[in-house]
Amino acid sequence: MIKRKKIGLLIIISSPSGAGKTTIAKILASKNISTELSISLTTRQPRPEETNGKDYKFVNLDYFKKKIRKESFLEYAKVFENFYGTLKSPIFNKLKKGKNIILDIDWQGARQIKKKLPDNTLSIFILPPSLKELKKRLKKRNHTNSFVINRMKKAKKEIMHWQEYDYVVLNSDLKKCIQTIQRIIFAENNRSTRQSIISF
DSSP states (O other), rough: EEEEOOOOEEEEEOTTTTTTTHHHHHHHHOOTTTTTOOEEEEEOOOOOOOOOTTTTTTTHHHHHHHHHTTTTTEEEEETTTTEEEEEEHHHHHHHHHHHHEEEOOOOOHHHHHHHHHHGEEEEEEESSSSSHHHHHHHHHTTOOOOHHHHHHHHHHHTTTTTTGSSEEEEEESSHHHHHHHHHHHHHHHHHHGGGGEEOO
């Protein structure tokens, strides 16, 4: 007898630094028990407020390169001289159990995943209200001028990739932005083409 089993949806959230993707991803994961936030591996040093295994899994460069050689990553990219990556195994295991997985990654990783899992991936790009507002948000984080300048240059390049995403959402009001994304996820998660896999 053929049995249809619902599988989870891989939800990619991308944005320029300061536009809110990390905050949005964490809130979305906290509001739904069937949704989890993927924890990426990174070679960068943890910030004072970050916890290993919660915000990222902080690893050294040799370990990361070993995972690359073993083709363990679903996606990985080099950003500001540091590597970031998502391991395949935990993602696939959770999707098979019906969990939605949120990935807080950039356009490079999004592009890789959409090629590998086009039928079960939902990609959303978050835009700031304006570049002026984005610069203001970065300055509020007490970053140096050189840091803000570098991030703004990168932001302009990242925004050029918005057309590669399924949806683009403006984050001028965080609450409304979250509500919009929740409606998108609900609709996409219930599309028949994403509903199930066949098992025996």
